[in-house]
Structures are given as structure tokens and as C-alpha cells.
Amino acid sequence: MRIGVLFSGGKDSMYAAWLTKKCNYDISCLISLWSGNKDSFMFHTPAIELTKKQSELMDIPLIVQETVGKKEIELRDLEKAIKLAIKKYKIDGIVTGAVESVYQASRVQKICNKLKIECFNPLWQKNQIEILEDLVKNRFDVIVSGVAAYPLDKAWVGRKIDKKFIDEIKVLADKYKINPAGEGGEFESLVLNCPLFKKKLSIKLKNVSGEGNAWRGEFLTRPTSSDVERGEFE
Amino acid sequence: MKKVLVVNVCQEKLHYYEFVKPIEDILSGKGVSFFIRHYKEIKEGDLNGTDKVIICGTSLKDNDFVKSINYFDWIKSFDGKILGICAGMQILGLVYGGEMYKKIEIGFYNENFEKEFLRLKGEQEIYHLHNNFINFSKVKDFEIVCKNKNVSQAVKHKVKEIYGVLFHPEVRNKEIILSFVELK
Numbered sequence: 023m024r025i026g027v028l029f030s031g032g033k034d035s036m037y038a039a040w041l042t043k044k045c046n047y048d049i050s051c052l053i054s055l056w057s058g059n060k061d062s063f064m065f066h067t068p069a070i071e072l073t074k075k076q077s078e079l080m081d082i083p084l085i086v087q088e089t090v091g092k093k094e095i096e097l098r099d100l101e102k103a104i105k106l107a108i109k110k111y112k113i114d115g116i117v118t119g120a121v122e123s124v125y126q127a128s129r130v131q132k133i134c135n136k137l138k139i140e141c142f143n144p145l146w147q148k149n150q151i152e153i154l155e156d157l158v159k160n161r162f163d164v165i166v167s168g169v170a171a172y173p174l175d176k177a178w179v180g181r182k183i184d185k186k187f188i189d190e191i192k193v194l195a196d197k198y199k200i201n202p203a204g205e206g207g208e209f210e211s212l213v214l215n216c217p218l219f220k221k222k223l224s225i226k227l228k229n230v231s232g233e234g235n236a237w238r239g240e241f242l243t244r245p246t247s248s249d250v251e252r253g254e255f256e
Numbered sequence: 257m258k259k260v261l262v263v264n265v266c267q268e269k270l271h272y273y274e275f276v277k278p279i280e281d282i283l284s285g286k287g288v289s290f291f292i293r294h295y296k297e298i299k300e301g302d303l304n305g306t307d308k309v310i311i312c313g314t315s316l317k318d319n320d321f322v323k324s325i326n327y328f329d330w331i332k333s334f335d336g337k338i339l340g341i342c343a344g345m346q347i348l349g350l351v352y353g354g355e356m357y358k359k360i361e362i363g364f365y366n367e368n369f370e371k372e373f374l375r376l377k378g379e380q381e382i383y384h385l386h387n388n389f390i391n392f393s394k395v396k397d398f399e400i401v402c403k404n405k406n407v408s409q410a411v412k413h414k415v416k417e418i419y420g421v422l423f424h425p426e427v428r429n430k431e432i433i434l435s436f437v438e439l440k
Contacts, residue, residue: 023268045270117270124383124427128363131385135316135360142315144273147426149281 023140024050026107027117028100028130029084031073033157033164033183033203034119034145036213039080040160041144042117043218050111052077052084053103059091069167069212069241072223079219083111101133108137115140121148122205150203154188163215163222168238171200171208178209179239180227212241260290260437261306263298265313265343267320275312278426279341282433295327307336308437311344313424316362316387318343325350337417339374339436342386345411345420349390352397359389359407364428373401373410374419375435382409382423389422 027039029052042049054073077084087103089096107113116134120127120143127143134141145153157164164183169175173194181187188202195202204210215222224244230237260283264276276292283290293302295311303309314321321327321343331338331351340348346356361384368379392398392408398420402410411420417439425432 041273042270047270115268124364128385131316131362135362135387138317140268140315140317142268142270142274144270146274147278147281148273 023114024048024112025115025117026051026053026113029054029073031076033211036216038117038119038144040218049082050113051107052082053107054086055100056088057091075223075243097129117142119145121145150201150205153203164211164213166209167212168210170236172235173198175235176230176237179230179237258307261309262290262292263311264292264294265321267318271315275314279312282430288437303330309338311340311347313342337439340420345422346390348420349395352395354390354395356388356390360387367402367409369402371401374432376432381428383427384423
């Protein structure tokens with residue numbers, strides 16, 4: 023079965039992609055929705071442009087679909103991107119990193135059902151602490167790319183998800199009732215390395231902008247040889 | 257106490273994580289012992305070693321179990337308790353002579369349980385993910401505990417402790433699974 027992974031570059035879609043590969047499915051393409059609405063309910067937004075670099079590091083083609091980020095237009099654009107993946111890469115199924123959000127999962131399910139392809143949600147209902155622990159155990163190098171909930175603040179942007187992070191977030195989850203894996207949008211993440219990468223994504227945190235408990239990182243990447251070949255860097 | 261048999265109905269290996277593992281997690285979280293078998297690999301010894309079976313659901317597109325319904329011939333002669341979830345409920349209906357109809361329901365819905373059903377009563381939010389259902393009003397061995405128009409949402413065998421739900425209690429209403437495994 024040929025699979026298209028709905029891909030944000032964050033921990034959940036990357037972990038779902040890895041499980042897909044582990045079960046011996048062929049990941050034919052990644053599909054990334056670049057939303058103009060930074061508060062999108064459907065799509066992850068911080069550092070989304072880095073999905074291009076991540077796809078190169080995985081050697082898996084990427085379909086980028088830009089969207090203005092209005093509710094129903096986002097869904098129309100998602101369907102458009104999935105149709106393109108069916109046409110171009112002959113995919114038979116979509117994989118998502120949905121964990122708890124019925125809002126997100128049921129919308130993707132409806133689109134896949136309409137297009138008569140399979141829909142896989144391998145992280146569905148998974149315990150959020152277990153997700154974080156699995157990432158560490160399986161050598162996923164993940165950082166926080168943005169935060170959007172009290173008590174998380176600017177200092178959390180750029181932090182690595184490791185044992186110390188998990189211990190701290192567990193305490194905050196108990197005390198402030200936040201989702202420990204950021205399932206409620208408390209934080210977004212960026213995968214710098216994982217077993218699907220040929221090498222690590224090399225980045226530098228350029229700036230952190232925002233206020234209060236809503237902060238987003240801006241990241242600079244080092245050019246890869248393919249960037250230089252394409253003339254994107256001098 | 258015997259182990260609970262959790263039956264995987266999924267044709268695709270990757271769907272295990274979505275339709276079987278959440279049920280494993282609910283059972284593990286309460287210290288319930290269980291074992292898993294794919295429906296095509298159930299042996300007589302598996303059925304002899306258990307008194308409770310949970311038949312899980314599968315994806316919208318996966319109807320492989322309909323073509324292979326003879327693998328479930330054991331259901332009618334099984335002495336223990338059975339809970340069928342979504343595809344599992346459809347399997348119960350097919351085994352007992354019901355007919356399948358088309359009905360797409362995806363997402364949250366509200367259903368009213370007039371009678372208590374595995375500790376669920378009154379108006380409840382439930383999560384649906386199905387393209388088909390079995391019309392249990394024509395299945396004489398079962399009573400319909402909850403329905404929405406002509407769609408049977410929860411059913412119970414009139415004599416045996418066999419239960420079916422069209423919705424997914426592993427997403428909302430986990431207590432159904434727990435009260436089933438706690439049945440004496």
C-alpha cells in the first residue's frame with residue numbers, strides 16, 4: 023500500500039510516519055498544509071517551512087499546499103492536496119498524527135472516505151506521556167518550536183524533549199491541567215532528527231517572538247548541497 | 257480470573273494502533289489481563305482459555321470481515337460474554353442473520369440510552385466511525401437498547417451476555433469496556 027503522510031514536521035506526524043515505515047508501508051509522499059492562520063485548528067504552523075528540508079533529509083517527496091487558514095477553505099485545500107497525491111503518487115491511504123482531536127481526525131476521515139482511500143491514525147488515543155517517552159526511547163531529536171498556554175513561556179521555545187522535559191511537563195500537567203504532549207495546542211514541536219532522517223536537520227534559533235504565554239521560534243537553516251545546486255544559496 | 261480475548265479485525269497491520277491498542281491501554285490501565293488474536297488466527301484453545309471476548313472495530317474502508325464471516329462461526333457456540341464494537345457489532349449481527357445497510361456517521365453524536373447499558377444511561381455523547389450498520393430489528397435473538405431512527409446503536413442478546421455497540425467506546429465512554437470486563 024502506498025501512503026501519503028499528512029506532515030507538519032512536528033513530533034506527532036513524524037512519529038506516525040516512523041510507525042508507518044516500521045510496519046513496512048511505502049511512504050510515497052508527505053503532504054504539508056501551510057496555513058496563513060497561525061491559530062489554525064487544523065494545521066500546525068510554527069516553522070512549517072522546514073518541512074521542505076525534512077523531506078529532503080528523508081528522501082521522500084513533499085506536496086506543499088498553501089491555505090489562507092479559514093475553517094472550510096483549509097479543508098477544501100487539504101482535499102485538493104490529497105487529490106494531487108492520489109494522482110501524482112498513486113497513494114492508497116493517508117497517515118495522520120492525530121492523537122485526541124476528533125475535530126481534526128473526523129475531518130480527515132471524511133475526506134479519505136469521500137476519495138475512497140484508507141485513513142490511518144496510528145497515535146489515536148495514545149497516552150500523551152507514552153508518546154513523549156517513545157520519542158526519547160526511539161532517538162527522536164525534538165525541540166519545542168512554539169508555546170501557547172500558561173505556564174509555558176518564552177524560555178520553553180527551543181527546549182529539547184528529553185527525560186528532564188518529560189519530568190517537568192508531567193508536574194505542570196498535573197498542576198495546571200495542560201496536555202503534556204501539547205495536544206490542546208499548548209506547544210508545537212519540530213523534529214531535528216529521527217530514524218527516518220539520513221542526517222540531522224541543522225538549525226539555529228534566530229529569534230523568539232510573542233508575548234505572555236504565546237511565543238514562536240524563528241529558525242535559520244544551514245544550506246544543504248541540494249540548496250546550493252538549485253542556486254538558493256550563494 | 258481468565259484472560260480477556262481481544263479480537264483484532266483489521267486487515268491492515270497499521271490499523272492495530274488505532275482500533276486495538278486503545279482497548280489494550282484501557283485494559284492495562286485497570287490491570288486486566290488479556291491476549292490478542294487476529295480473527296483469522298483464533299484457535300479452539302484461545303476460546304477455551306477465556307470467558308470474555310472483545311471484538312474490536314476497524315477502518316471505514318475495511319470490510320474484509322464481511323467476506324470472511326465464517327471465521328466467526330464460533331460466536332454462536334461460545335459460552336462466555338462478548339462485546340462487539342462497531343465492526344464487532346456488525347459481525348454479531350451478520351452471524352445472527354442480520355442484514356447490512358449503508359449509513360455514514362463520523363464524529364461526535366448524541367444518543368439517548370433509555371435503559372441502562374453496561375452502566376451507560378441517559379443522553380450520552382458518542383463517537384462514530386462507520387459506513388454501515390446492521391438492522392437489528394430483524395435479528396430475533398437481540399433486543400435494541402438504543403437506536404437513532406432505524407439505526408441500532410446498542411444491542412444485547414436476549415438470553416446470552418452478548419453486547420454490541422455501533423460507536424467507539426474506546427474514544428468516548430470507556431466505562432462500557434470496563435463494566436463489560438467486570439461482569440460476573
